[in-house]
Amino acid sequence: MYKILLVEDDLILGDTIFDILESAGFEATWVKDGQKALDQTFITNYDLFLFDVNVPFINGFELLKDLRASGDITPAIFITARVDIDSFSRGFEIGADDYIKKPFEIEELIIRISAQIKKSFKTYNKNIVYKDLSFSIDKKEIFKDNQKIHITPTEFKLFELFIKNIGKMISKEEILYHVHSGDEGSEAALRVQISKLKKIGLEITNLRGVGYRCEQV
Missing domain, CATH: 1.10.10.10 (Winged helix-like DNA-binding domain superfamily/Winged helix DNA-binding domain)
Structure with a gap:
C-alpha cells in the first residue's frame, strides 16, 4: 500500500479524509500539527504528503519548505481554503505539486493523489x-x-x-x-x-x- 502523511488539525475533516484514504487502499498516517509531521518524516518514507496550510507549530508552507530544503522530493498536495494567487504562488514556489480546494469531492481527492503517485514513477500510465x-x-x-x-x-x-x-x-x-x-x-x-x-x-x-x-x- 502507498503511504500517505496527512496533516490536518480539524478533527472532523481529518477523520473523514483519513477514512477516505484507508477505504481507497492507502496506508495513512494522520497528525494534527506540523512538528509531529516533521517528526514522522524521520521515521517513515511516505509516497505522498497531504498538508493543510493552517496547522499549529509549523504551518504547511514552512513544513514543506523545510522538507524540500532537506532534499525530500515526496509529492505534496496542499488541502486549503486559501484561493488567493499569492498563496497559490507561494505553495508552488516552495515545492507543492498540486492544490485541492476545500470543500472537495472524495473522487477529486483520490484522482489527484493517484495522478501524483503515477508522476513519481515518471509516467502517466497505470x-x-x-x-x-x-x-x-x-x-x-x-x-x-x-x-x-x-x-x-x-x-x-x-x-x-x-x-x-x-x-x-x-x-x-x-x-x-x-x-x-x-x-x-x-x-x-x-x-x-x-x-x-x-x-x-x-x-x-x-x-x-x-x-x-x-x-x-
Whole structure:
C-alpha cells in the first residue's frame, strides 16, 4: 500500500479524509500539527504528503519548505481554503505539486493523489513495462510473463526505488536509508536483495564504491 502523511488539525475533516484514504487502499498516517509531521518524516518514507496550510507549530508552507530544503522530493498536495494567487504562488514556489480546494469531492481527492503517485514513477500510465516485467502502479503488483511475482516488503521497496530511477545512479547510503526508513541497514543484506531483483529481471549494475544503477533497456 502507498503511504500517505496527512496533516490536518480539524478533527472532523481529518477523520473523514483519513477514512477516505484507508477505504481507497492507502496506508495513512494522520497528525494534527506540523512538528509531529516533521517528526514522522524521520521515521517513515511516505509516497505522498497531504498538508493543510493552517496547522499549529509549523504551518504547511514552512513544513514543506523545510522538507524540500532537506532534499525530500515526496509529492505534496496542499488541502486549503486559501484561493488567493499569492498563496497559490507561494505553495508552488516552495515545492507543492498540486492544490485541492476545500470543500472537495472524495473522487477529486483520490484522482489527484493517484495522478501524483503515477508522476513519481515518471509516467502517466497505470503500468510500467521493463523487459518482460510489468508493474501495476495502482495495485502495487509485479508480473513476469503474466505471472504475479511475490517478493518481500523490503525487496519491493528496493524494486520501486530502482523503477523510479531507471538509468540513474543511486548511492548505497540512499538505498539503505530508503529501504530501512532511515535506520541503518546491512550492506550484505542489500547485496542479497539486489541479487533477488536481478533474478526476476532487473538489470542492476554495481558501480563499485559508489552505488547501483538499474539500466535502461
